[in-house]
Amino acid sequence: MNAPRRKPSSTTSGLVLIDKPQGWTSHDAVARTRRLANTRKVGHAGTLDPMATGLLILGINSSTRLLTYVVGLDKEYLATIRLGAATTTDDAEGEELTRAPAGAIDALAATAITAGIRALTGDISQRPSAVSAIKVDGKRAYARVRAGEDVELPARPVTVTEFELVSSTPVDAFLDLEVRVVCSSGTYIRALARDLGAGLGVGGHLTSLRRTRIGPFGIADADPLDQLDVGRAMIGPADAASRLFDRFDLDEQQAIDLSQGKRIAAPAGAVDGGPVAAVDPHGRLVGLAEYRDGRAKSIVNFPPDAPPAAPTDSADTAEPEASAEPAASAEAGAAS
Template sequence: MTAASRSGILLIDKPQGITSHDVVARTRKRAGTRKVGHAGTLDPMATGLLILGVGSSTRLLTFLVGLDKEYLATIRLGASTTTDDAEGETLLSAPEGSVAALDREDVLAALERMTGEIDQVPSSVSAIKVDGKRAYTLARAGEEVRLASRRVTVSAIEVLAWRTADGFLDVDVRVECSSGTYVRAIARDLGAALGVGGHLTALRRSRIGPFDLADAAELETLDVAASLLAPAEVASRLFPVLRLSADQAVDLGHGKRLRAERPADGAGPVAAVAPDGRLVGLVEFDDAVARPIVNFPGDEAQE
């Protein structure tokens, strides 16, 4: 596969112990192009769904970053750490007997208070920039990091399992949340609310918008050409579709505005698809006029 011949979106199951950039670097080698990017970072401890764009489909990544997410995580109650996960140093340990005294209903009630629209202080190991540097770089170097709270939406926190281990209480949860939500912060805040400290021991992203981990390819056995999702297929999952005539496809490809009927649910971006199934671009409507937001080259194969 060459950069000039294929474009598309890849769903990758990121393994533990490598960065999202590492995944991009390995994919570049297999795809034979440097034009590979990703949407939504997963740090080394986290595993699960990572979305990559290859070729001109990197232009779609902007529209994937803000999608809602689902995570599977294990929260360990009984200690807080410097990074809000198992890779950090222990800050505080719960007094003996306090974890055993936790009542399940108290844990569930605390999690309930952390759902809905909430103001959340991001984890210190987030990718947020502080004075030009990533917060996680400063935090892992031992520097104190203070981040402002931000408004996020946690749609659901479902407790899947509950078990004791070495004096800790491990709670497996499924979290549905808006982009920008930190599951580490949920673990930290749950431990603080219960007075015993908390951190993550496992984090796996299972869904991004309409894209599911079950459909992702393993990085070690990745066949880029076989795994690529066509841009039109991806855009059609995200946006209403405007079916173009051959002439309209040519005009839109040249950056022209089109007279067209807005799809019934076309309030935001609309995927403009040529008769041959190729994604010509994304448009937005002003009454009955479609204006291009971003176009895709017609000489790059997209299927």
């Protein structure tokens, strides 16, 4: 009996914008996209909690090399902060630790909330949630917490560019604040909720989170995971890199030389630095380059996508699905 003919792995590369649904982990989204794209080479740029929804950027095949540059971009979130109770996880999935006394929420002045938000805006020092994915002596903090350990992570500097109160709604003994946050990579929105509630003396935690933007990529251009057509949704490497960096259009010889590791003349007026997206005359991303002393040199090369291969007749060559995703970021939880 002949073995079933297996569809060859795809080598098409690019970025895909996913609108992650609630209840899915970032690993779930990567695993599903691997199957849809027919390749194991899929990674993501910054995780989202299962509770969170919204923008997740995935890199396919050689475009996973771009994810390093996406991880550190600023991010925008829409969130709901519930004032009146603190939880063990700083979000709705944890156990309640404290609850504000009767009347405390009603006594909160709008000016106090505004002042509390202002105090958490700008360059601040933030202590990440104990259930984050930050490693402590080689082990994830959330794993230590689940094992019964007391974990308190050191504070670190982050930047909250915008922290806007959109609306407020009383809910039983609580007050729900709908907020919009623009922040640097590594900012924990759960920690903002916790610290706002603590500063107001009533406790606070996060009840919903939606990521709406990462750098130049917005949620309006993302596809729901259950409707994803990878081929249609994919942003090609040259397009993606040109959104991230200035573009350097090469002629044929420059493209050959740069891909071979040679230094080439930088464009007139080029300022030292980079990366820049080096694109050949046919619109293919040759690589990322940097300028130094009037010359350009490649810092990351991008191979051309290979033409589709013929199906194989051997079932023995089928690749098993990987059990671990090549995530581009160690950030996790309700973080940017």
